[in-house]
């Protein structure tokens with residue numbers, strides 16, 4: 143074992159796989175074995191590996207200006223160009239953007255921005271944030287407090303009370319519906335729960351509602367039709383801001399430019415972006431806010447004092463240059479249109495597993511999807527623990543496919559947006575073999 147403490151890994155685990163290089167949608171281990179990267183790294187390498195333009199952009203920008211900060215209004219052209227291009231793309235009115243390096247730090251920024259804003263407009267009590275069960279918003283102390291997964295909280299004494307995080311239902315019909323409940327009734331019930339929560343806490347104490355339009359890391363949950371329309375109506379009624387965490391769903395992933403578009407979420411007040419913003423070639427994130435929120439902070443900032451928040455790497459010029467080039471490529475090569483077409487094909491092919499005895503639910507949108515493996519198909523009974531998901535993930539690897547087991551026994555797919563139809567066929571074929579191995583495993587181990 144090396145001396146690395148591995149992220150999101152059990153301390154007793156041994157090293158699993160040493161990846162050495164990548165090309166297109168494939169990565170290779172140190173033995174030269176090829177894997178189809180079915181998860182785009184961690185839902186991020188949208189343009190695949192070895193993209194010459196991104197490599198050249200990185201080298202050029204490093205040669206020109208490897209670092210410069212943005213404190214106190216110091217700036218650089220490539221950062222300003224990125225801000226203009228990005229704010230023109232997002233469905234946020236008169237958007238303003240704050241740069242960071244990760245999805246987690248961008249969510250922390252938003253928490254602070256909300257507090258600064260409500261302090262600025264004289265409503266300091268409006269500070270709580272509603273987040274959902276089974277959501278993923280990152281792992282810094284504040285972002286992990288927003289996250290709705292025990293694994294990120296229990297052993298760290300999170301969430302921290304001072305943040306005032308409120309929790310509401312995950313919009314997952316398959317797991318959350320009562321016996322005999324229709325999708326429409328499920329939506330009505332959980333959105334009623336949301337309204338009751340708001341009334342109980344007091345609307346004047348609640349700043350925002352955060353949601354991934356489609357969740358990723360917590361199992362790729364696609365909410366039922368009508369869910370966001372009802373949520374938005376409730377938020378509007380009580381003057382609570384909609385905060386879209388598009389760290390995974392942003393930039394073509396769900397078959398449209400943003401997950402908000404796919405799910406009919408109209409013009410959110412805040413948006414968090416990272417990962418595909420730079421196709422993961424450099425770490426960069428963006429906390430986007432609506433222009434009127436920014437404007438309301440400008441004058442009071444004389445009284446409140448400096449917005450005392452900024453990272454050394456806020457607006458890192460190399461990361462900005464790579465992000466700018468990534469956005470240019472998205473537009474020039476119609477990457478989102480292509481991803482939409484390939485996404486339809488992926489969903490169609492994943493649906494072929496629907497009748498498999500181990501598959502409880504197939505879900506997804508565009509080029510993101512998951513298959514939930516279950517112990518009993520008829521009742522939907524889940525497997526205990528994560529052994530089956532872990533086995534399936536390893537079996538995929540053995541067949542040359544990288545995926546990720548999420549939320550226990552769901553196998554997630556999120557290939558690069560540049561994937562072709564033939565490569566989707568390859569993904570499906572490899573997964574089919576791994577699923578057959580998994581079925582042998584659960585039979586052998588008497589897990590069903």
Ligand code: PMP
Nearest residue numbers: 244245246278279280387389390
């Ligand atoms: N929000 C969402 C929706 C995410 O999926 C993630 C990461 N998977 C994060 C935030 C945190 O991003 P990071 O890991 O870059 O801190």
